Amino acid sequence: MSDRTLSQPRREQLMRVLVIAQLVILAIGILFPIAWMVTSSFKSSADVTAYPPTLLFRPTLDNYTRLLQTTPFFSYARNSLIESGSSTLIGLLLGVPAAYAASITRASWPALVTLSARMAPGTLFLIPWYIVFRDLGMVGTYGALILTQAAITLPIVIWVLLPAFDAIPRSILEAAGVDGCGILRSLWRVALPLVSSGLVIATILAFVFSWNYFLFALVLSDENTKPLVVAAFNYIGEGSTDWGGLMAAATLIALPPLVLAIAVQRWLVAGLTLGAVKG
């Protein structure tokens, strides 16, 4: 059947069906592991390892009660919050002015330098990084973890905000200058409000990446500063693995970023710069 035999409305209908089908397939691909994680967390230890997997099972909260009774889950959660929150804050405090400066000076190299930290595999830096913090006597401290994760959050903030700042018409920033703003005030009063959706995206991404960052946290934390992702690793034993417990922990760990994303969803709208200039 050639295109010619299809009328315009039918073709549009077909396109819409294809688009929806594509989205459904993608959604299943993305949601399946998450659904698997959540359902497994409610399965008894017999059900969770059953083969073939049981689709119908008697849900139980055993995994959650065991998780909360046998581990200091909330102190790990507090560690995670402190480390991810602080590193996100540092990423924003340094990344926002850096991205703004790079944008208004049209200098691209600083952004490239920060990106290089993300391009090389983290394992490359692991040993030297550990040695540096060991020599500083900082292994196992919040400081080491926050600084390490700031190295993750900073490039994210810069790379999300740079194109957002670039999209602001220069004349608006010049008008702010003529109106009496110095560079910091034009950033705070004019540029930042115009990239608010970019700022929200940058904050979420930075927080999520930091929250989920495992390898360096595993090496640099101790019992008192261990974040959730590392604590969950305890469930993978040398001989046996408590899959139900692990899935319950994973489900709880995934909750805060999810809640955060839903909470700020309404901010994720574009188009604030509409009407700024001639139209």
Next chain:
Amino acid sequence: MASLRMQGLKKRFGTMEIIPSLDLEIADHEFVVFVGPSGCGKSTLLRIIAGLEPITEGDLFIGDQRVNDLTPAQRDIAMVFQDYALYPHMTVYQNMAFGLQMRHTPQAEIDARVQNAARLLDIEPLLKRRPRALSGGQRQRVAMGRAIVRDPKVFLFDEPLSNLDAQLRGQVRSEIKALSQRLKTTMIFVTHDQVEAMTMADRIVVLRGGVIQQVGAPEEIYGRPANRFVAGFIGSPSMNFLPVNLADGAAHLPDSRTLNIGTALRGTAVLGIRPEHFIPAPEGTGMPVDVTLVEPLGSDTLVHFLVGDIKCIARVAPDTRPHVGERLPLSVAPGKAYLFDPETGARLA
């Protein structure tokens, strides 16, 4: 309110020379228009005055103060941008109040000044709206309001009418002129449109390649252009230019016809005649031309013809309606023939 002085002002972008060396004085309360074709450096010059572009060499004074190293904020100027550059996240009121807030003006005074400017510009009902809810003309007014409330030493306008449709442009043009007479502030207006320049300016500065071609009152620029470039740029349709040989008080045209212009000059020159200075001559006198195109405009009629292979235009009274192909005798209004040096373009007579 202040005068403005540029001394030996130079601007280079890398190795590219935008303004070779420029001297200009603008008096207090004067309305000056920088006019010239694209790339003549007029906008760059305005941005230099605003402090948005650094000066490569030379000095810029606002009043008695040398402002080379002052930021835009410190120069006490206000600027209306070509694209208006309103703050999209602020209401009209906030847009206008912003510059005053940055200067820590008391809230009561901010309020009074914004209301006053809004009344002056007839945008009071729009104060609570955001820029995206405004039409182009309304945005333009808000941009002007933002400048007015500041009561700055100098107003700068960077082609503020170029994004408006023709009708609105004419209206805003008269409004800006009326405003300038009411506010009595030094104003510098950049445009590539010679009609805007002629209608609004106290003085026109014609620029080309970063070099001032002529500075003068509109009637002076029109009536006594300094060179061929100014003569061709100001006036619409443009002045007609014909290479001629001068002898015995007459100009010998390329197609070996002769036009009596009563000049004492001799040798080669470029003859310049404005379309409106051609007048129909009685039969058997003047220079007969073959009409190639007729454009009736209502108020007058444009008659196109060829001299040799050079296209010329005459603007004649509306009741003169020649037909294409008709032979029409034309002469030049007395004293309205301009002669330019064929090499330098300077006006000879």
